[in-house]
Amino acid sequence: MQAVRIHRFGGPEVMAIDEIDQPTPAANEVVIKVFAASVNPVDAKMREGKYPVVTEKDLPYVLGRDVSGEIAAVGSGVASFLIGDKVFAFLSPEHGGYEEFVVASAEEVALQPQAPDAIGSAAVPLAGITAWQGLFDHGGLLAGQRVLIHGGAGGVGHFAIQFAKAKGAWVATTVSSSDKDFVTDLGADQVIDYKAEKFEDVVEPVDLVFDLIGGETQERSFSVVKPKGALISTLQEPDKAKAKKQGIRAARYTAQPNGAQLQEIAQLIYQGEVQVVVASTFGLGQAAEAQSVLQEKHIRGKVVLQVVSEQPKPLIDEEARRLRAYLIWEAEGRPEGQDLTHWYRAGDTDAAAERGDYRQYFPGIAPAGSLVIKFYHSGDQIRGYVRKIADTDADDTIFPGEEMEPAAAFKLAASHRADSNEPIFVELVEGVEWNPKWGRLA
Numbered sequence: 001m002q003a004v005r006i007h008r009f010g011g012p013e014v015m016a017i018d019e020i021d022q023p024t025p026a027a028n029e030v031v032i033k034v035f036a037a038s039v040n041p042v043d044a045k046m047r048e049g050k051y052p053v054v055t056e057k058d059l060p061y062v063l064g065r066d067v068s069g070e071i072a073a074v075g076s077g078v079a080s081f082l083i084g085d086k087v088f089a090f091l092s093p094e095h096g097g098y099e100e101f102v103v104a105s106a107e108e109v110a111l112q113p114q115a116p117d118a119i120g121s122a123a124v125p126l127a128g129i130t131a132w133q134g135l136f137d138h139g140g141l142l143a144g145q146r147v148l149i150h151g152g153a154g155g156v157g158h159f160a161i162q163f164a165k166a167k168g169a170w171v172a173t174t175v176s177s178s179d180k181d182f183v184t185d186l187g188a189d190q191v192i193d194y195k196a197e198k199f200e201d202v203v204e205p206v207d208l209v210f211d212l213i214g215g216e217t218q219e220r221s222f223s224v225v226k227p228k229g230a231l232i233s234t235l236q237e238p239d240k241a242k243a244k245k246q247g248i249r250a251a252r253y254t255a256q257p258n259g260a261q262l263q264e265i266a267q268l269i270y271q272g273e274v275q276v277v278v279a280s281t282f283g284l285g286q287a288a289e290a291q292s293v294l295q296e297k298h299i300r301g302k303v304v305l306q307v308v309s310e311q312p313k314p315l316i317d318e319e320a321r322r323l324r325a326y327l328i329w330e331a332e333g334r335p336e337g338q339d340l341t342h343w344y345r346a347g348d349t350d351a352a353a354e355r356g357d358y359r360q361y362f363p364g365i366a367p368a369g370s371l372v373i374k375f376y377h378s379g380d381q382i383r384g385y386v387r388k389i390a391d392t393d394a395d396d397t398i399f400p401g402e403e404m405e406p407a408a409a410f411k412l413a414a415s416h417r418a419d420s421n422e423p424i425f426v427e428l429v430e431g432v433e434w435n436p437k438w439g440r441l442a
């Protein structure tokens with residue numbers, strides 16, 4: 001497989017496309033077939049040898065910190081992902097994203113939001129988690145508070161504005177004049193052109209300054225933080241003595257991969273509360289050019305590398321919508337004493353999206369009106385049939401005797417509930433293991 005690696009530190013010319021072995025997952029890891037990887041300022045710092053985590057002993061090194069793609073393999077102990085799941089991840093530094101397949105710890109991975117596409121999804125993990133952790137974990141931002149975000153039009157900043165608004169905060173942000181409309185559309189309440197105005201002259205005191213710029217911008221920010229407020233930076237350590245004197249908290253932090261937070265972000269994207277803005281897209285072979293654009297050009301949103309040329313099928317089309325189901329035993333292990341059949345709630349994507357716990361199985365009884373697909377052994381094959389529950393004490397089989405291939409059974413059930421909102425249930429007779437090829441399980 002192809003990977004963009006550096007064999008020495010330096011300018012864009014040190015990046016090479018190498019042919020390397022496809023990785024295999026260890027315990028608690030997954031392998032992601034990468035559709036797209038995003039480009040972040042840290043990538044160039046790593047390439048230049050200016051990021052302390054990557055040293056000479058790590059060379060050759062695959063660049064890139066976040067990806068979107070599809071689960072290609074799962075290691076032992078991974079309960080939460082199935083092969084074929086569309087996922088995205090902020091990777092720990094030992095795994096690079098500019099490559100066709102990448103290993104990730106299962107804890108770093110989350111299911112992709114159902115929109116946008118792979119390119120938009122790749123744009124989210126590092127920048128989104130950085131914004132999330134800066135505002136909420138380190139900044140402690142609460143609903144009703146005021147935050148000033150420096151650099152609101154960039155990769156991290158455009159998420160930070162939207163997350164802060166989604167959580168009920170008031171947002172001021174500094175940007176170039178050409179980005180004023182852009183961040184206003186994202187929800188910013190006060191927009192300051194950093195080249196034309198001094199933010200400290202126009203912003204009323206805030207509970208939090210989220211600093212994505214550093215330098216004198218950070219220095220001047222002390223004057224706008226309320227007593228007991230905070231100044232949090234992604235770049236340089238703020239002056240602690242000054243912060244103490246002023247009675248505020250001040251810190252620099254490094255964002256950490258976190259699949260659970262990424263899943264919360266995916267939910268906000270799915271709900272339409274957060275837009276993902278991709279400034280430009282390049283091929284894997286243009287990684288050097290992509291990094292140069294991020295370093296040198298005015299960027300609004302994110303720069304992304306498209307690793308495979310074909311776009312994966314949209315995650316949710318109407319057909320897939322009907323075929324989605326809740327995950328079965330993998331999530332919690334097969335229940336003790338479950339000797340014959342078990343019901344699993346399936347099929348209702350909107351309900352699934354509203355629930356953080358939708359990947360767990362839902363034992364229970366299918367209500368009247370539900371369609372049920374039963375999978376069982378027939379000789380050495382697995383077959384399925386579809387029935388409709390007329391009342392919960394009597395199973396009315398609507399297609400008696402018609403046993404069919406599992407995938408065909410899924411399609412049949414889907415076509416018969418086209419006009420109904422009832423979920424599809426899946427019943428697995430003992431010994432039948434779910435196969436993702438039959439239909440899409442969420």
Ligand SMILES: NC(=O)c1ccc[n+]([C@@H]2O[C@H](COP(=O)([O-])OP(=O)(O)OC[C@H]3O[C@@H](n4cnc5c(N)ncnc54)[C@H](OP(=O)(O)O)[C@@H]3O)[C@@H](O)[C@H]2O)c1
Nearest residue numbers: 041130151153154155156174176194212234253254255298
């Ligand atoms: N500590 C961590 O874990 C962590 C994680 C992620 C990012 N970071 C760092 O955080 C910074 C932001 O990352 P990013 O991905 O958002 O970068 P980015 O996409 O390059 O965005 C930077 C933005 O800042 C704007 N800008 C430049 N000078 C400004 C100023 N004086 N006042 C206000 N805005 C200004 C730029 O706009 P113009 O082009 O108009 O100037 C651009 O929109 C980077 O330095 C990155 O290395 C750190």
